[in-house]
Amino acid sequence: MGYKKTMPEKSATQKRNERIWQAICDIPSGNVASYGQIADIAGIPRGARQVGYALRQLPRGREVPWQRVITSTGRIAFEAGSRQFREQAKRLRAEGVIIKNGRVDMHRFRWQPDLDELLWKPSATWDER
DNA sequence: CATATGACGACAA
DNA sequence: ATTGTCGCCATAT
Numbered sequence: 361m362g363y364k365k366t367m368p369e370k371s372a373t374q375k376r377n378e379r380i381w382q383a384i385c386d387i388p389s390g391n392v393a394s395y396g397q398i399a400d401i402a403g404i405p406r407g408a409r410q411v412g413y414a415l416r417q418l419p420r421g422r423e424v425p426w427q428r429v430i431t432s433t434g435r436i437a438f439e440a441g442s443r444q445f446r447e448q449a450k451r452l453r454a455e456g457v458i459i460k461n462g463r464v465d466m467h468r469f470r471w472q473p474d475l476d477e478l479l480w481k482p483s484a485t486w487d488e489r
Numbered sequence: 490c491a492t493a494t495g496a497c498g499a500c501a502a
Numbered sequence: 503a504t505t506g507t508c509g510c511c512a513t514a515t
Contacts, residue, residue, distance in 0.1 A: 407511070
C-alpha cells in the first residue's frame, strides 16, 4: 500500500503557475490584462515577473490564452518584430483587439473582472431558465 | 552565499 | 514620447 510514498507533491512553484494559468483563462476573448493584474488575481502581489515566468513555463498543448497578457502600458512584452511578437499580435487581432502603433488601448480593452462579475452574479435569475 | 536574469511596473528626467 | 533606473521576486549559475 505504501509503495507510492515517494510520489513528489506539486512544488510551490507548480501550484503558483497553476493559479496564474487559471487566472489567465478567465480573461475574456477580445480583452487583455496586464502581467501585474494577473498576478494580483492569482494572489501574488508585485508578482508581475512571476506571471511572465509562468507563461514561459507554459507546457505545449496546455490551452491558455497567453496572448491576452500584455504589459501595463499596453505593449506586447516581446521584442517588436520578433516571431513571438507577431504571433501574439496576430492572435489578438483575430479576437478583435486593436493594436495601433504597436500598442493596445488599455482603457478600451483591459479586462475589468469586477464589471465582468456583475454580469455573472445574477446567474441565479437565469439559471431558473 | 553572491550575482545575474527576466514575457514587469512605477517614476524621474 | 523615450529612455534610464530602481524595486520586485523566483530561478539559474
